[in-house]
Amino acid sequence: MKRALVFLPMAAAIAGALVACGEGNDGGNVTTPTPSPTPVATISGVVTGSYFQKAKVCIDANNNGVCDTGETSTTTDASGAFTLTGTGALVAEIGTDAVRYDPDTKTSTPVTSKLVFRAPSGATVVSALTTEVVAIAGTNGGDIAAAQSTLATRLGVTIAQVMEDQNKEADTNVKAILKAESDQGITRIATAVAAGGDVTKALTNALALDQIQNVVVIYAENRGFDNLYGLFPGANGIPGVNPTATGSVAKQTDYDDSVLPYLPKTWGGLTAAGQSVTISEAMTATFPNGMFQIDDPKGLLNTGVTMDQSVLTRDLVHRFYNNQMQINGGKNDKYAAYSDAGGLSMGYFDGSKMQMWKVAQNYVLADNLFQGAFGGSFLNHQYLICACAPTYPNAEDASSPVKNAIAAIDTDANGNFVRLTPGTNAPASSLTSAPVYKRDAAITPKDASGMYYAVNTMQPAYQPSSVAPPSTDSTKLYADTTSASYLPPQTQTNIGDLLNAKKVSWAWYGGAWASTLAQAKAGRTFASPIPNFQFHHQPFNYYAEFDPVTHAADRATHLKDFDTDMLNDIKNGTLPAVAFYKPQGNLNQHNGYANVTDGDSHIADLIAKLQASPQWKHMLVIVTYDENGGFYDHAAVPKADRWGPGTRIPALIVSPYAKKGTVDHTQYDTASILRFITHRYSLPVLPGLTQRDNALVANGGKPMGDFTAALDFTQSVQ
Template sequence: MKHLLIPALLAAAWAPAAQAAGSLDKIQNIVVIYGENRSFDNLYGLFPGANGIGRAFVEQSYLQTDMNGKVLPQLPPTWDKPGVANKDIPQGLPNMPFSIDAPPINQPLNKATNDLVHRFYQNQMQINGGKNDRFAAISDAGGLSMGHYDGSSLPMWKIAQEYTLADNFFMGAFGGSFLNHMWLACACTPVFKDAPDSMRAKLDANGNLLTKAGSPTDPLTGAPQYQDGAVTPDGYGVNTLQPTYQPSGIPPANNPALADSSKHPLPPQTQTSIGDTLSEKKVSWKWYAGGWNQALNDRSQIYGGKINFQPHHQPFNYFSRFAPGTPDRAEHLKDGQEFFDDIAKGHLPQVAFYKPQGELNEHPGYTDVMSGDAHIAALVRKLQASPQWKHMLIVVTYDENGGFWDHVAPPKGERWGPGNRIPAIIISPYAKKGYVDNTPYDTTSILKLITRRFKLAPLPGVRASAGDLTAALQD
């Protein structure tokens, strides 16, 4: 079957498979580890038995076009900045996926590449109705968007071979990290009705971004420049916004616990989150963030310093329930070191989320793949040695695709997503061993799993059509 966004085919493909949940009641601890910015094909496109890059070559579904639908004669250069090509990646690469870590490029997994645009409207324009054929034309990194790795040397690849790799798992929302962290927390898009006009995207009649005056029109000569913004015209936050509560990318003005309100942080949100539904049922849970305490105590570590702490990766810090000084904040928002300590002591809560700090999260631009992958794999091994392991389920996945191409069309959803395919690995004594799970999932499947296991009230944004990960469990 060709992976195109054809409604009749997608209706069938996106219907959840029959789910074997005989082991679910035995799970007492669910751990979610949330990496950064990798499409499935970028890391696992060569994984044996998975729907990988080879399928794209059979179907010839990889060809990239310009904005008029004309097939490009070659990939655009990898842009370092507007009009300036990267010297380490050759120009004139053929119009097809290429190996970043093989000749003629030979950039290993422990070397960071350029960052790539991964924003709400650009992502939809790259997907182009399911063709996935405008990644190179729209990316501010040009042809790099078509790059992938041989991930077989990665420690997490080996863990995926031991347990279950989901090869039909999609990011919850279009675009970047901010919105996809919110979708992990609440399956919702934040509201910013009073955002100034300067923060709102400017769209044409088709809902696509308007270009700036003088924007390049040929992808081979430069990346397009758009009249983009963090907020939709009708007041929803879809690209990176800073929290009102510290740690924030906006320094305080008077109150050291708050961002300067004149710089327009996102107002505290009040939508129902998975934290609310867990607390309502008295199910213990924590969000552990690498570098949390350091970022609170030293602003130089926010978007910089050794740990490169990313405030927009901390979704619960955007909600009024977790305001500074509240009991819920003290109980649920924790530093990453406490995660390591709780693993060793066997004191993890029933639901644990872990967010690696910037240097260890695999995000292109400011870190490499191998450092974060090795960090996550080491944590998995520590979890396996924990007293709680025998009744544990771990989900290792990524927030979004990071602007990297993937050959599988996202399922037809709604205004917010789902976006492109990303890796997800299900690890548990009860997970199927050496298994590739083709069940359709997205980020909200994690919420669905937690909700089902602990009999929570369902969150309204969780997609009914997506599976709940129980197909990865043994009968």
Template sequence: MIQTSRSTFPRPSVLALLSAVSLAAAAIYCSAADSKPQSTMDRSSDTVTPIKHVIVIVGENRTFDHVFGAYQPSGGQTISNLLSKGIIKADGRPGPNFKLAEQYMAKATNPSRFDASPESKHPYSTLPAPNTGSAPSAASDASPPPFATLAAAQKVEGYALETADVTQLTTGATGLPKDVPDTRFGSNLYNLQNGPYQISRVGPNYDQYMNSPVHRFYQNWQQADCNVAHATSDNPSGCSMDLFAWVEVSIGAGSNGKAQAADFNDQSTNEGATALGFYNVNHGDMPYFTELARKYTISDNYHQPVMGGTGANSIMIGTADALYYTDGNGNPTTPPQNEVENPRPQPGTNNWYKEDGYSGGSYSNCSDPKQPGVGAIRHYLDSLPYHPNANCAPGTYYLLNNYNPGYNGDGSVNTSTFTIPPSPVRTIADTLLERNVSWKYYGEGWTSFVNSPSTSVYCNICNPFLYETAIMTDPSLVAAHLQDTTNLYSDITNGTLPAVSFVKPGGLLDGHPASSKFGLYEGFVHKIMDSVQANPELWESTAIFITTDEGGGYYDSGYIQPVDFFGDGPRIPLIVVSPYSRGGRVVHDYSDHVSLIKFIERNWSLGPITSRSRDNLPNPVQLPSSPYVPTNAPALGDLFDAFRFRHARESDADTDSGKAGGAGMFPF
């Protein structure tokens, strides 16, 4: 997740005089940050619904189909997934419509442009062999994961997991070298049919460390293969989702550092076709999340807001917007050239980017169609019938992938390589502070991150507030609102949980492929759930949203609505757990991470963060004939459809059997 530094951060020697356009762009972001009278009364309980506490828990890198592709809802509920579309059968084998998920190899050899939807392509005969990548070869207490002994695992993560779950930290190593074909697949390794396959068949259960496929911005746009020529009534954006394997093997994350031949068959990265793997809940995979899905509510139309990886998607959870490169004082300016993305293929290669994030680049000036990679996406957006606004301020370079936040945990400015300068962009935290609604960001490992960052499991790029000047330059705000997950458990026990809580597990438990396992993320969530439900008064007024930051580059078959230049991206899992979301329901309103912000804003009667943030978008209007596609695009839901406040007091037995009645909403 965190960039590896490879060079010294190039600091501009002279700051150019900012143009009037750039100043205007900065003003747009800060327009809502003008000084407002601070409320003197705690408004944390002043809500329009019975929900007084929202807990947002964010894991890592799984798409909806990757987790729930074989899920079968009960009680007359419908779902859009691999199984319902006939792409697979309930036992995980290819279904009658398997070709709907067929993957293509393509040819992108024009060095003058990035090709988001190559015309020259044909289907794979079999998928490229999955690779072990960076998944751990063996257990080690000195260099986990996994741990060699239960005692060591218990010492590090015992407080965050139930005893039974800690054992998962000692199992699942590949037993193979890194970056080699994953022979755990046995005879199927070189004979995988061209489409999704059950990845958990490598072991007796899904408790295995697996390779992590590419999940970066321009790669994700290529994987989706969006073209209006592919459009249908159910998929008007024309995103075919058919280049996942090709992008993995042609460019991937640029991790092997070598150029490759410009032919269809090249497989020069160490990723293989990991992206097509899915887990099967019918075989016991994802047992706890399946239990929650059957008892509460899931969405099958919830999306990562940005194409690509952890950093930009995590930022969107706090800002409903993208961050941009500044001069360190909040003014937009041009980053060093080696930090600018250039996804044009190198001459003589098939899609090997000239400059990608693993060698430096992570910014794009998406206001200028002549910039590398930008034109292809802007042209596609302009071709859509509703012409979505790219939302790119003139002359502004936006962060597209993962760079370190501008601040260290102690509030000092981070001057290390691959770091986005301190940001002036407002977050939901500013709105909550102004309205005196309590909030905290609980990140596992925060305490050790502040004192010894290099040894901490803390995810710095995951905390959207760690980028922001207004928060990080005020030590009292940092102390009050940025805390460790140990504080989460004490706040739950002591009855001091804030109105809004963002919760992030550390690197060992976040479910990120290669460095974690999804069962460990389930265990992390399980302990929080048990703690909240042990306090009946708290439980009765709480909504818990369980999701991932983004899809991790895994395949998904769902519709994607382009909202602006940055995304949306593929669907990701969302489970909504509350006394008001019982019933095993599946909701279909189109939503993404910004919908979490919209829920908070609606529940506490707050306005949008800024005049340009995505929380200004309307709620979607979706027709029964096309239940996943907003007719008023671009539109994002506020997740109120996941709740039935009028029916909250019905018994679990009634709601679990599908007898919850109509979708009554709380009267406003």
């Protein structure tokens, strides 16, 4: 639709002309002609994405993104159309009384969240895309043409297509791109409007994502939020210790739901073997039922032993079903009972001694992020890249290597998980010994669709893998398919697939990847405790698209080494648009084989290197952990789908655009990383993301955020 000029009726115009010529004038006297009326400009347009009926549209005379009293306004009709007298930038305020009509499906849907769309002067379409153009212009000095070009380039369409009525786009591929971006934009706009405050600024933050040109994800290991950041000022930390905490520390209960008089012993002792100090199992008897500081300078409770963060503690169970049993429907009261480490699960450290604590103070600490999946590292690494669980078809076939590795679980009348089936020698109380199960295995029982899923550690089909090559493999590139630890190559869509399709560069950098790969094909002598490479921490190596023979080029492009590749890319400013980094074992902070101090120093040093990179000015770094490592956290876990989310974990958002010195309370999970990448690069939405958000809403919660709430694109970046 185009801007129209409205004239007076033709008869009036002719009469004016006659007067000017002297016609009808007695005596031939010439009178002063009456000036012709000035044409009145109007704007006829549409509010789209699909079409929004009953939306209030106004000319934004003061350009504040709000339909103010006195500004010319109207309401859209059944086709989302409007006509306004005047010219200028446009605002559409869409309330919950509005209706969204989809011309493709010919269906009408009530609007459930308030929206605000904007369009620059000269536009006749008001949409999420035109809103994004205005937001981008808000970060480039108000250059609308440049903003249109930026968005069009990112989407791979023309400027005209960005500004058009997407419902009338003839090219089906372009229409799909515009619709996907519009739908994502509407979600972000709804979130920004619901947050209140300065909506215009919030929209700018939510939509001006092109300022981020590099996303770096640093994925550490096995720490809950309270375990490391429970004392952080302003955060929802440990109740009773941190004054800004909310909620309470759950009294731990026994298998029969009775409150434990004290914590179970730390079975096998609290410290790992070979440490400078020893806290034995016997020394942990009768710890009070609550949280305790492991590195208390006055000594660990009644042991009289002091230990710092360089001392290794023993490992704690962190598996799929165990984590659900510990959360116990949101009560968080069975971490100690269902832990093979007993009372250690309630321990925490004084994180203020860490270097990363200072990074958190200078940037953003997210205190409401939950591990994407229940359980351990294997599943959460998979969830990080696909928001899904790995499949194992026909797991119970007679010829299947995993036919005896299917978990034994108890379910309710509706088939919902209740607990791992106790073993015949299971203790009656958690104070007696660690729990015993009939079969706590890696594979789920068959679901209603007939599929089995791998939820605890399995090994990749390609080297490096802890499963050695079969004797028949002369290449030494594959794992033995007959092993019960072998996972068949996966084929689900992952974030790498979507980035490839959009021609967005990306890589997974693994600490000690190159040296371990070389050893996997040679003597298979894998060094420990340094670097202690962890095979199941390399999620893309599980995918058929990285077969070392048929897809050797893809492996070389996307699966890289930290020391030989990532450090050079950081220094030279050649990091890909999306970079995932997994530290080697001794630097990843995993209980049992890595301490807090070494990993903390390593990650802080890496942050400093990234800040010195030529790419830093437009970089977003997300530092988080794969899962809680079996440690207790007091925050209530949102209820969603069968895979998670699980326990709360720390996350830091480090960027020149971060809301520096703040704590972000927005609800996130591991896959919020995927949400940000999806929004930034206008990718299709992975099914697992939609499944998770729908499940959260169905259970009375709200969708997960995408980290834009932690960013401020209106600030000046030097």
